[in-house]
Amino acid sequence: MNPFAYERATAPEGAVHSLAADKNAKLLGGGTNLVDLMKQDVERPSTLIDITRLSALAHIEAVEGGHRVGALVRNSDLANDGDVRKTYPLLSQALLAGASAQLRNLATTGGNLMQRTRCYYFYDSALPACNKRAPGSGCGAVEGFNRVHAVLGQTDEGPAGAHTCIATNPSDMNVALAALHAVVEISGPKGKRTMPVREFHRLVGKTPQLDTNLQHDELITGVHLPASAAKFAANSYYLKARDRQSYAFALVSVAAGLEMDGGSIKSVALALGGVAHKPWTSEAAEKAMIGKPATEETFKAAAAAAMQGAKGYEHNAFKIELAKSCIVRAFTLAAQGTGNHGAEGAAA
Ligand SMILES: Cc1cc2nc3c(=O)[nH]c(=O)nc-3n(C[C@H](O)[C@H](O)[C@H](O)COP(=O)(O)OP(=O)(O)OC[C@H]3O[C@@H](n4cnc5c(N)ncnc54)[C@H](O)[C@@H]3O)c2cc1C
Structure with missing residues (x-):
């Protein structure tokens, strides 16, 4: 591991100031990803700015227009919060x-x-080619072992291409936040701003090294969960297909929510995980369901629209059909008000 300095932030403004002062500094949250990457010599921060004592960012509160989740709220506390379970069960799941x-x-x-x-x-x-880790070095995955990789929205100029990257965003939480139109709250040297989660994560484009639209000197202070997302509470389902029943990242995941009006679908929440560089959303798929009955035929049409233009590789082409099946099943269970108790295992 590379040597690094450590400092503890005592206020959000201080953390922002420290970030702005050092372009190689990194914020330390729970450390469950960053510290792993430092041990692997992938991340080499000069300074770790420990933000875990910023108690003002550690609360979930009801606010006008929804709920605010502080950036330091732990995943377990968020998942098990009574209000979140009731109002945004998709996120909890x-x-x-x-x-x-x-x-x-x-x-x-x-x-x-x-x-x-x-x-x-x-x-x-130790592997030479990765445009995300070492920009311009190429991509080992595109012709290598690409089982967990993207089938939508990737950049593919071949293994030696300077922008090729078929990596996926691995988060489950981000998929639910995207489906529910949550908004990220950000503090930076120029003040505060907000960004919808759907715009927060990036497609690869020509910058495989960048995962999000957050600037280096900005701190996430929280996430706003809109009250309007409560309309999906009665009919939502998070389905995660993975190689093991637990403790495994998604091959494909689907966050599905329906607002029903009698026998027809009034509005839809949909995002996919494990298939793209960002949580994948499809307005065409959402629109394909509006005004239709909650039937397999409706869900199949939406699945086809969501996966339009998908391209698979040697080891992950199965994801395209798997994603379609998962979309149909997630909406079928959502329509039944199954409520869900976590995730499903699925051998792919
Ligand atoms: C074995 C294993 C299995 C896992 N399985 C899954 C899984 O199935 N599904 C899933 O979704 N996740 C999974 N994870 C990932 C886990 O969810 C992440 O490691 C965790 O959410 C990262 O949060 P953290 O607070 O520990 O982040 P850290 O490791 O502290 O930080 C991660 C990054 O976020 C930045 N950061 C932290 N806080 C802020 C902030 N407030 N503002 C701006 N930047 C910030 C850091 O600088 C760093 O770059 C798994 C992890 C492991 C180790």
Whole structure:
């Protein structure tokens, strides 16, 4: 591990100031991702700014227009909060489908938003090619072992291409937040701003090294959960297909919510995990369901729209059909008001 300095922030403004003063500094939340990456020599921060004592960022509160979740709220506290379970069960289910109880006890909301891909070529600094880890070095995954990789929205210029990256965002929480139109609250040297979760994470484009639109000198202070998302509470389901029943990242996940009006669908929440560099949303798929009955035929049409243009690789082409099946099943269970108790295992 590289030598680094350590400092403890006593106020959000102080953390922002320290970030602005050092372009190689990094914030330390629960450390469950960053410290792993430092041990692997993938992340080499000059300074760790420990924000875990910023108690003002550690609360969940009801606010005008919804709920505010502080950036330091632990994943387990968020998942098990009474209001969250009642109003945003999709979020609670997604969180409980992630990692393990021990990890969730440490992992923070801000850190989860910022967690990095689990692409093997990114994680292993002994491997030469990874445009995300070493911009311009190429991509080992595109013609290598690409089982967990993207099938939508990736940049593929071949293994030697300077922008090729088929990594995925590995988070479960982010998928539910995107489906529910949550908004990230940010503090920086120029003040405060907000950004919808759907715009927070990036597609690869020409910058595979960047996962999000957060600037280096900005701190996530919280997440706003809109009150309007409560309309999906009665009919929502988070479905996670993975190689093991627990303690495994998603091959494909679906956050599905329906607002019903009698026998027809009034509005839809949909996001996919494990298929793209960001939580994948599809307005076309959501629109395809509006005004229709909650039937398999409706859900199949939406699944086809969501996966339009998908491209698979040697080891992950199965994800395209798997994602379609997962969309249909997640909405079927959501429509039944199954309520869900976490995630489903699925052998792919
Ligand atoms: C074995 C294992 C299995 C896992 N399985 C899953 C899974 O199935 N599903 C899933 O979703 N996740 C899974 N995870 C990932 C886990 O959810 C993340 O490691 C965790 O959410 C990261 O949160 P943290 O607070 O520990 O972040 P840290 O490791 O502290 O930080 C991660 C990044 O976020 C930045 N950061 C932290 N806080 C802020 C902030 N407030 N503002 C701006 N930047 C910030 C840090 O600088 C760093 O770059 C797994 C992890 C492990 C180790």
